[in-house]
Amino acid sequence: MTQYSSGSSSSSSSSNDFKDRGDRRTLEQKLMVAVRIRPLAQNENGTRSLHAVKNKMVMLEDQESDKQKRVAPRQYLYDIVFGEDSTQEEVYEGTTKNLAQDILNGYNATVFAYGATGSGKTYTMVGTSSNPGIMVRALNDIFLAAKKLPDDAKFTVTMSYMEIYNENIRDLLNPSLGYLDLRDDTRGRNIQVSGLTEISTNSTEEVMQLLHRGNKARTVEPTAANKTSSRSHALLSVTVRQSSRSTQDSDKCLHTKIKQGRLFMIDLAGSERAKQTKNKGKRLQEGAHINRSLLALGNCINALSGGARYVNYRDSKLTRLLKEALSGNCRTVMIVHVSPASAHRDESKNTLMYADRANKISNKVEQNVLDVSYLHVAQYRDVISDLKSEISRLRNKMKSDIPKRAESEEKMPDNTHGNDFRSLREKIVFAFKEQMRLRRKLMELDSHLLGLNIAAEQQHSIISHWESKNNRVYGKTRDSDTDRPGTDYQVDEIDDVDLLKDDLEDDAAVQQAWTELTEITRERERCTEMRIVAEKELEICRKRSAKLEDELPSRINSDEERELLALMLRVHELEADKMMLQSERLVKQHELRRRELLLLRYDRQRQISDEIITRQRRIMEDGRMALPADLQNLYALYQQEIQAATYVDSNLGDLAVSPTVSSLSRGRLPPISSRLSYNLSSDLRLASSSTDSDWDSPLPPIHEPQEEVEHVMGPVVQPLISPAALFPPISAANSRNYDKKLRRTVSDDSINSMRFAHNGNGRYNASGTKTDDREPGS
Ligand SMILES: Nc1ncnc2c1ncn2[C@@H]1O[C@H](COP(=O)(O)OP(=O)(O)OP(=O)(O)O)[C@@H](O)[C@H]1O
Known part of the structure; x- marks a missing residue:
C-alpha cells in the first residue's frame, strides 16, 4: 500500500x-x-x-x-x-x-x-x-x-x-x-x-x-x-x-x-x-x-x-x-x-x-x-519494504524464462509435474509464512525493547527526583555509592524519630526503583539475545526462499498455475500491508509514550523553577530589596502569562478592568496565584505572603501549595499520566504524608499506566497484564 x-x-x-x-x-x-x-x-x-x-x-x-x-x-x-x-x-x-x-x-x-x-x-x-x-x-x-x-x-x-x-x-x-x-x-x-x-x-x-x-x-x-x-x-x-x-x-x-x-x-x-x-x-x-x-x-x-x-x-x-x-x-x-x-x-x-x-x-x-532516539524503530519500515521486494521479485520470476519452462514441460510426465509444482508452491508458501513470523517477532521484540527503554527512563526520573528531594530538604550528604541500591544515607543531625522513619521510607522507594531498573536491564538483555537468534533464523529462511525463487520459472507450466501463484502473491501482499499498518500503530504508540515522558520532565522542571522563584522572593521580601526594572518587567510578563492561562482555564467572563494594568500603574505587581481574586490584592498579600511585615512588597504574593499539586503557572497540558503520580510538589509544606501517598502511586500507577506490568517471574510485558511467560512474537 x-x-x-x-x-x-x-x-x-x-x-x-x-x-x-x-x-x-x-x-x-x-x-x-x-x-x-x-x-x-x-x-x-x-x-x-x-x-x-x-x-x-x-x-x-x-x-x-x-x-x-x-x-x-x-x-x-x-x-x-x-x-x-x-x-x-x-x-x-x-x-x-x-x-x-x-x-x-x-x-x-x-x-x-x-x-x-x-x-x-x-x-x-x-x-x-x-x-x-x-x-x-x-x-x-x-x-x-x-x-x-x-x-x-x-x-x-x-x-x-x-x-x-x-x-x-x-x-x-x-x-x-x-x-x-x-x-x-x-x-x-x-x-x-x-x-x-x-x-x-x-x-x-x-x-x-x-x-x-x-x-x-x-x-x-x-x-x-x-x-x-x-x-x-x-x-x-x-x-x-x-x-x-x-x-x-x-x-x-x-x-x-x-x-x-x-x-x-x-x-x-x-x-x-x-x-x-x-x-x-x-x-x-x-x-x-x-x-x-x-x-x-x-x-x-x-x-x-x-x-x-x-x-x-x-x-x-x-x-x-x-x-x-x-x-x-x-x-x-x-x-x-x-x-x-x-x-x-x-x-x-x-x-x-x-x-x-x-x-x-x-x-x-x-x-x-x-x-x-530508541532502538530499531527505523527497522519497521525496512521490514515491510523487504517483504514487498520479496513479493515483487517472485512476481518477476513468474514472468521470466518462459522458454525454459517449455523445455522442462517436454521432459516431464503430467502428474509428476503437477506434484512437483504443488510441492514447490507449498514450500514457497511455508517459507513466506516463516519469514512473516520471524519479521513479526523481530518487530514485536523491537517494540518491547522500546517500551523497556521508556520504563527505564521513568525509573531513572523517579530515582533522581527522590534523591534530589532528600538532599535538598534535609541537607543530607550522600556517599559516593548512593547511585546503587542498598546504599545508606549519611544523616548529619536527626532529632526527630518521625523524620528518620520517613527518610527510610524514601530510601525504600529509591531502592524499589533500583530493583525495577535491574529487572528492566535483565529483561532488555534477554530480548536482545532473542533478537539476535531471530535475525539469524531469518537470514537462513531468506536464503531458502531465494533458492526456491530460482526454481520457480522452470516449474510453471500453465496459465492456471501462474494465476494461482499470482493469487498467492496477492495474499502475501495483503499480509505485508496489514503488517505495515500494525507497525505504524506501534510507532505512534511509542511516540505517545515518549511525549508523555517529556511532559513529565517539563512539569518537573517547572515545579523546580516555581520553587526557586518562591524562595528567591522570600529572600527579597525579608531583606526589603528593591526590584530592578528589568526583573519587574519579567514579573509583569510572567503575570500576563498566568492571567492568559487563567482566562482560558476558568472562562473568567469579566476582565474589563485588568488587574495587571491597574496594579502596575500603582508600581506594584498583582498576585501570582491564578486562584486568587484580583480586586483583593492587599488582603491576599497578607494571607499568602511569607512575612508578617507591613512593607508594601513589589512582588506578587507567594502561593502556598495545597494537598494536590497546584499549577502556579495556570493550567498545564495534562499528560496521560498525571505528573502528580510521579513527582510531588517540592514546596509542599506538609509534604511528608503526601510523599508517602505518592510513593505508592509511583510504584503502582505510573508503571501500570505505562502499561508495563511486572509479572511473577520478574519479566515485563508490553500488554500491561500479568499474563503468561510467552516470548514476544511467539
Ligand atoms: N519541446 C519540444 N521539442 C520538440 N518536439 C516536441 C516538443 N514538445 C513536443 N514535441 C513533439 O510534439 C508532439 C506532441 O508532444 P507530446 O506527445 O509530448 O504532447 P502531449 O502534451 O503529451 O500530448 P497528449 O496530451 O495528447 O498526450 C510529439 O511528437 C513531440 O515529440
Whole structure:
C-alpha cells in the first residue's frame, strides 16, 4: 500500500520564509509555475500567436478582430518561461534539479505537466531515449547525489508508477493487477493506493528499466491532434529514505535519524476539444473522463488561489492524489505547456489563465526528519519494504524464462509435474509464512525493547527526583555509592524519630526503583539475545526462499498455475500491508509514550523553577530589596502569562478592568496565584505572603501549595499520566504524608499506566497484564 500523505519540500528560492523548528525546517512555499512553449510542428502553418519574453513573460498576440480595435497584446508573468528553442536540460535545471537534492534532505515535492493535447507534456516529462525528460534526469540525479552520502547512511529508493485511465487506477509496473483502489480516511487524508507495486532498488539501471517498462504499459492512442496521445494521467513516485545511526547514549540506545522525501512526477493527459481531436466512441469517452478530472483540478486551483476555506478534492481520483501537492506539506512545480500556433490560440489562452491562477497558491512545507532516539524503530519500515521486494521479485520470476519452462514441460510426465509444482508452491508458501513470523517477532521484540527503554527512563526520573528531594530538604550528604541500591544515607543531625522513619521510607522507594531498573536491564538483555537468534533464523529462511525463487520459472507450466501463484502473491501482499499498518500503530504508540515522558520532565522542571522563584522572593521580601526594572518587567510578563492561562482555564467572563494594568500603574505587581481574586490584592498579600511585615512588597504574593499539586503557572497540558503520580510538589509544606501517598502511586500507577506490568517471574510485558511467560512474537 502506498501512502500519499504528509510530504514536504524545500526551495532554493531566497524569497521563501524558512523557520527552524528544532531539527525540522518549515517554509512558506509558493507553487512554482513554469511555462514551456513547444516548437511549431511541421503541419502547423507557421503563424504564431504567442512567444516568450525574457524568460519570465508570455506575450499573447491579439486575434485579428482585436488588432483592428488596437487592443494591446496580453502579457502573462510566471516564475520562469521556456521558449520554443529551450532544451530538455534547461527545462529540467530550471524546474526540477533542485528538487532532487531537496528529496535527499527529507522534503517532498511534486512536478506536474499540464496543457492541452499535443502541447508537449510527455516530451517534457518522459522525453525520448536520445533526449530524456524530467523523470529520467531526476532519478539519475537522485542516485548521483546518493552516492555522495556518507558511508554509514543507509539509503533506499522506492518507486511506483501508476496511471489514472477513465477514473481507474492501474499499476504501470504490474498492469496485470487490474484496477486498484484508492483509500483515504474520513477526512481525506492518508491517501493510499492499495496493492500498488513499490519496487525498492539502489540501481540506476534497474530504475531506468522499470520506467521504460511503465511507459510501454501506458495507454497511448493516436488522435487527430497527436499521433501518440496519452489517454491517461501517469504518476511516478520516487521515495528516498535515508537513515543514519549516530551516537549511543548511556542507555545504549541507538539514535537513528530518518529522512524521507518523495518526488511525485506527473504527466497529465491533455485537455481536449472533441472538435479538434475528432474523437468518437471510446476516444470520446476517454476525452470526457480526462476533461472531467482536469476540470476538478481547475476547480481546486481556483478555490485555492482565491483563498477558499473549503476545497473539494473529492471530485476525481486525480485531485484526491494531488491534494498534498496542492495544499499540503509539499513543494510543487507546475509546468504548463502551450503550442505557439495561431490555430491553438484559444486553448493556449485558457491554459495561460489557468497557470496564472495557480501562481497564487502557496503551501507550508516541512522537512520530514524523524529523530528516532530508541532502538530499531527505523527497522519497521525496512521490514515491510523487504517483504514487498520479496513479493515483487517472485512476481518477476513468474514472468521470466518462459522458454525454459517449455523445455522442462517436454521432459516431464503430467502428474509428476503437477506434484512437483504443488510441492514447490507449498514450500514457497511455508517459507513466506516463516519469514512473516520471524519479521513479526523481530518487530514485536523491537517494540518491547522500546517500551523497556521508556520504563527505564521513568525509573531513572523517579530515582533522581527522590534523591534530589532528600538532599535538598534535609541537607543530607550522600556517599559516593548512593547511585546503587542498598546504599545508606549519611544523616548529619536527626532529632526527630518521625523524620528518620520517613527518610527510610524514601530510601525504600529509591531502592524499589533500583530493583525495577535491574529487572528492566535483565529483561532488555534477554530480548536482545532473542533478537539476535531471530535475525539469524531469518537470514537462513531468506536464503531458502531465494533458492526456491530460482526454481520457480522452470516449474510453471500453465496459465492456471501462474494465476494461482499470482493469487498467492496477492495474499502475501495483503499480509505485508496489514503488517505495515500494525507497525505504524506501534510507532505512534511509542511516540505517545515518549511525549508523555517529556511532559513529565517539563512539569518537573517547572515545579523546580516555581520553587526557586518562591524562595528567591522570600529572600527579597525579608531583606526589603528593591526590584530592578528589568526583573519587574519579567514579573509583569510572567503575570500576563498566568492571567492568559487563567482566562482560558476558568472562562473568567469579566476582565474589563485588568488587574495587571491597574496594579502596575500603582508600581506594584498583582498576585501570582491564578486562584486568587484580583480586586483583593492587599488582603491576599497578607494571607499568602511569607512575612508578617507591613512593607508594601513589589512582588506578587507567594502561593502556598495545597494537598494536590497546584499549577502556579495556570493550567498545564495534562499528560496521560498525571505528573502528580510521579513527582510531588517540592514546596509542599506538609509534604511528608503526601510523599508517602505518592510513593505508592509511583510504584503502582505510573508503571501500570505505562502499561508495563511486572509479572511473577520478574519479566515485563508490553500488554500491561500479568499474563503468561510467552516470548514476544511467539
Ligand atoms: N519541446 C519540444 N521539442 C520538440 N518536439 C516536441 C516538443 N514538445 C513536443 N514535441 C513533439 O510534439 C508532439 C506532441 O508532444 P507530446 O506527445 O509530448 O504532447 P502531449 O502534451 O503529451 O500530448 P497528449 O496530451 O495528447 O498526450 C510529439 O511528437 C513531440 O515529440
